[in-house]
Amino acid sequence: MSLPVPRRTARFVVRVRVRWERSLPGVGVRRVRELSLDTHALAFGAQQLLCTAPLVVAVGAMFRHRPGHGTGIAIARFFGLEGESARAVEGLFGRTSPSIGFWALLLSLVTAVVFAAGVGAVQQRAFELIWDLPTVRSVRTSVQQLAWVPVLTLFVLALLVSSRLTARLDAQSDGLGDAAMIVSRVVVVTLFYWWSQRLLLARRVPWRDLLPGSIAIGVLTTGTLEVAHLIMPEQITWQLHAYGPVGVVFVLSVWIVGVSTFIYAGALFGALLAERRRERATAVLEAEVSVTEFDDLDDLDDVDGLGGLPAPAAAG
Incomplete structure (x- = not known):
């Protein structure tokens, strides 16, 4: 007798739900809720605006007199902006004084x-939550965070230089520059966050476990920037006409928060992969131990059986 349709449907829904909860995406969604990673991503995006932006502006001030350089031009090139949207961003960061003193700089x-x-x-705390590591607060961690900043500066400069070089390459060969930019961004971002996680986590996670998540960060952030290249110009133009420079800042803030979210998503993906790999290794080890114990018990049973055989009866 077949089961009623509603009961079969309920069982199907339960099976699908169980498989989803055990799958990598399902575990990831649950871990995001448990760790409140969305809140950490918002905090990270705010830190990027309040802390990283002044660093970019300060570095750009050293090159503001060179043609084709400057913070606004670099940011517009980084997001692939052209026309009115690029001029809006350049105007937002281009209002600098004609001269700046050495000590002020x-x-x-x-x-x-x-x-x-x-x-x-902020990233160290989030990475510790993702990798389920205890928080470390000491003078050494503060020194590591300060040592991370110069590499962050080199990372930003590498992205800007790659954007400039690939733009020249694209002018010579149509389409080749875009492909080179995508590959270079993925490589640069992957290497930077591979090293950053290792440093900020105080070498508590092996390089091998950090690599998949770093590759995911490189792919996700590069994909986000490519989508921004298609959508962002129209958004900036519309916000500029509607709200002025404040609208431009709002659009930049939204995309920076989006990039910050994908950075944590990539790190979480790497942590979940490492966790699955450890679980499989543990299961294989336990299976091997069980088989070994079972073989030992069989050997003991054979010995007991031989020793327990009845002795042959005496003749006559």
Whole structure:
């Protein structure tokens, strides 16, 4: 007798739900809720705006007199903006004084470095939550966060330089520059976050476990920037006409928060893969131990059986 349709439907729904909860995406969604990673991503995006942006502006101030350089031009090139949207971003960051003193520039750089170290601290806390590690607060961690800032500066410069080089390459060969930019961004972002996680986690996670998540971060952030290249110009133009420069800042903030979210998503993906790999290794080890114990018991049973055979009866 067949089961009623509603009961079969309920069982199907239960099976699908159980499989989803055991799958990698299902575990990831549950872990996001448990760790409140969405809140950490918002905090990370805010830190990027408040702390990393001053560092970019301070570094860009050193090159503002060179043609084709400057913070606004670099940001517009980084997001692939053209036309009115690029001019809006350049105007947002291009209102600098005609000259700047050495000590004022030095003070700006030092202040920006100290603020940018806060970005490293926020990421360290999130990475510790993702990898289920205890929080470490010491002088050594503060030094590591400060040491992370110069590499962050080199990372940003590498992305900007790659954007400039690939733009020249695209001018010579149509389409080749875009492909080179995608590959270079994936490689640069992967290497940076592979090293950053290792440093900020105080070498408590092996390089091998950090690599898949770092590759995921590189792919996700590069994909986000490619989508931004298609959508962002129209958004900036519309917001500029509607709200002025504040609308441009709002659009940039939304995309920065989006990139921050995918950075944590990639790190979580790597942590879940490492966790699954450890679970499989443990299951294989337990299975091997069980088989070994079972074989030993069989050997003992054979010995007991031989020793327990009845002795042959005596003749006559």
